[in-house]
Amino acid sequence: MTKLFLKVLRSLILVSILAFSYTNLNAQMHCRSTLGGYLTPFHQDFPLLWALEGTMAPGMMTSTNTGVDPAKLNGGMLLGALDYTFNNHSFYVEGGYKNWQNSELAQPITELSRDIGMRQAFYNFKGENTDIKFGLHETKLGNYFLIDERMIGVSVDKKMGAFTLYTRVGTVIDNFARMGRFCGNRHLYSLIQDDFTENIGEKVAETNLAGFALNWNPNYTKPSESEGEDEFGEFDEFSSGSEFGSEKQSLISNVGVVVYNEFGKIIPDHKLYVGSLVDFNLPAKFMIQAGAVYQNMNLNNTLVYIATLKRSITWNSGSYSNFGAGYIGKYNVDDNAIFQPLFSNMFLGEVMRLDATDFPLWKASVSHNLPGKLKFHVGVKAVGQIEANETSEIDLEIGLKPVNHVKMTAILSRIETLALPDDIMMVRMELRVAF
Numbered sequence: 016m017t018k019l020f021l022k023v024l025r026s027l028i029l030v031s032i033l034a035f036s037y038t039n040l041n042a043q044m045h046c047r048s049t050l051g052g053y054l055t056p057f058h059q060d061f062p063l064l065w066a067l068e069g070t071m072a073p074g075m076m077t078s079t080n081t082g083v084d085p086a087k088l089n090g091g092m093l094l095g096a097l098d099y100t101f102n103n104h105s106f107y108v109e110g111g112y113k114n115w116q117n118s119e120l121a122q123p124i125t126e127l128s129r130d131i132g133m134r135q136a137f138y139n140f141k142g143e144n145t146d147i148k149f150g151l152h153e154t155k156l157g158n159y160f161l162i163d164e165r166m167i168g169v170s171v172d173k174k175m176g177a178f179t180l181y182t183r184v185g186t187v188i189d190n191f192a193r194m195g196r197f198c199g200n201r202h203l204y205s206l207i208q209d210d211f212t213e214n215i216g217e218k219v220a221e222t223n224l225a226g227f228a229l230n231w232n233p234n235y236t237k238p239s240e241s242e243g244e245d246e247f248g249e250f251d252e253f254s255s256g257s258e259f260g261s262e263k264q265s266l267i268s269n270v271g272v273v274v275y276n277e278f279g280k281i282i283p284d285h286k287l288y289v290g291s292l293v294d295f296n297l298p299a300k301f302m303i304q305a306g307a308v309y310q311n312m313n314l315n316n317t318l319v320y321i322a323t324l325k326r327s328i329t330w331n332s333g334s335y336s337n338f339g340a341g342y343i344g345k346y347n348v349d350d351n352a353i354f355q356p357l358f359s360n361m362f363l364g365e366v367m368r369l370d371a372t373d374f375p376l377w378k379a380s381v382s383h384n385l386p387g388k389l390k391f392h393v394g395v396k397a398v399g400q401i402e403a404n405e406t407s408e409i410d411l412e413i414g415l416k417p418v419n420h421v422k423m424t425a426i427l428s429r430i431e432t433l434a435l436p437d438d439i440m441m442v443r444m445e446l447r448v449a450f
Contacts, residue, residue, distance in 0.1 A: 047414070049422050050109070053449045054098050064098040067450060074426075074443030076204065080436070088204070088443055089127070090115040094134070103142050107152075109135040133191055134165065144174035151191065157181040157228035160321075160371070161275045161288055161308065164358035165193050167219065177235035181228045186279075188222075189215040193360045204366045206435060215357065216281055224358055226275030226288070233267050269294040273308070277357055287311040288356065292321075301326050310354055317352035319374055320344050333386035340379040363398040364408035366428050366441055375401040390422075391415040406432035422447040 054064035074088035094111035110133040137150030148154070148170040156162040157179075168185020192215050216222040275288040290308030297303055307320040323341035330336070345354055354371050363369040363378055382394030392414050399407035407430070414424040423446055430439040 047422070047424055047445060047447070048094070049447055049449045050094055050096055053420070054096065055450075062100055064096075064100075066096045068092075068094045069448050070094075071446045072443060074441065076439060076441045078437040078439060088116075088441075103140055105139045105141070107135060107137055107139065109133075146170075146172040153193070154183055154185075156183050156226055156273065156275060157230055157271060158304075159228055159271070159273050159275075159290070159292065159308070160359050160361055161226070161273065161356050162224060162358050163193065163360040164224070165191050166224065166358075168224075176237065177232045179230045179232075181230075183227070184225045186219050186221070186223045187215055187358060188219065189217055192358075204441070206366065206430070206439065214281065216279060220279060221281045222277070222279045222357060223282075224275070224277050226273065228271055228273040228275075230269055230271040232269055234265055266296060267293060268296050268302070271306075275356075282357075284312050284315065286356070290319075299326075300328075310352075310356075312352075314349050315352045315355075316348035317354050318346045318348065319354050319371075320346070334384060336381075336383045338381055341377070343374050343376045343378075345374045364396075364428075364430075365410045365412075365426055366430055366439070367398075367406055367408050367432070369398055369400060369406065369408075373400050373403070373406070377401070389415045389417065400432075404432050404434040406430070406434065420448060420450050422449075 048068060050066050050068040053066040053068070055066060057063050057065060070090075070092040072088070072090040072092075075085050076088055077085040090113075092111060092113045094109065096107070096109040099106045110131075112129070112131050114127055114129045116127045133151060135150075135152050137148050137152040139149075140147040149168075151165065151167050152170065153165050154162060154168075154170045162183060164187055166183075166185035166187050168183065170185075171180075171182040173180045173182075194215070214222075269292075271292045273288070273290050273292075277286045288308055288310055290306060292304055292306030295303045295305070302325045303322065304325070305320075305322045307318055309318050310316060321341065321343045324339065326338045328336045354374050356371050359371040361370050363373075363376065369376060376398060378396070378398045380394060380396040382392065384390070384392040392412075394412050395409065396412070397407070397409040399405075409429050411427045412424060414422065416422050423444070426441075426443045426445070428439075428441040430441070
């Protein structure tokens, strides 16, 4: 059975790579939730929107050791959301119920676990050039990988001509953090023991973050008065700033700098991050992002550098493909330094969820999306760790919407790592129903 599983997985991956030779490299496995697309008014005369989503996710995980029986995976979730929007103001609440049972390959094996949690509860002001969120919400820091978290705090994005300023201040608590049990699914697989990245506070102000990123779009041209104020459109929270105003393309499309700090009662060492990223336009519509981030800590100073190549193609049929490849390296100023931003949550790989502590890493992806009602997509993602346990993972994802309100996703994975005695294969199906 193990050999058949491996043969099928390798065949599907090879077919996908040959069929779709071009492709945007995501920093992590994307969110497969469809909840936001089904927000519906309670009444046509009252702007209160609601949505529900239920998920079933059965699966199987097995070892290449033929003497080990396959282990079952089991997880489910029910989410609900409310949105009240008027003029430039909105209030949003999202939470739900989750149950899971971790793999029998994990230690320790647990019975079925249950949790009720809140994902988001925030106020949002969205103006012409300003976007403010206050409360419990998901946030990033521009296009930097230092923050991809759910925090209680304030996020402010401000457009100022060719510049965009992103400011984040908040606190993270383990019962709603993205790496926590309610929102993530790393504990579903539980192949290796948790490390220090799980050390997030249980109370407000125990683990905090604060930082800003400033992006400059060198192609920006101030819109003429005849173009009107609608030239700016709505503010995109995570844009690089290059979408605003009229512009001409040049070699450099965006230049950014970041200053970021983590602090709190249970963060023993003061941590400061300073860095820069630059986006380049290349021939044949390729784009490369390159830069570096320096971590300043007591006896733990290190420099991380990154280079990512991207390419997207829209076909005449209406389908589109994405390609991406990248390398994240690390140069230690202090011996044995560990790059350890607590809230980066890159989650590279469906099962192993490699993160900043695992640098240096390489990553690659190829995907294709077909037009039509089925919304069929197929993609392959791979990630590998250069040092330490030399963990590598390759994931195949196939998804479609057979009928309205229903989304089906199949995920197949193969993992190799020195942290485990055998290689691991995993297959899982997600069935999401939203209305």
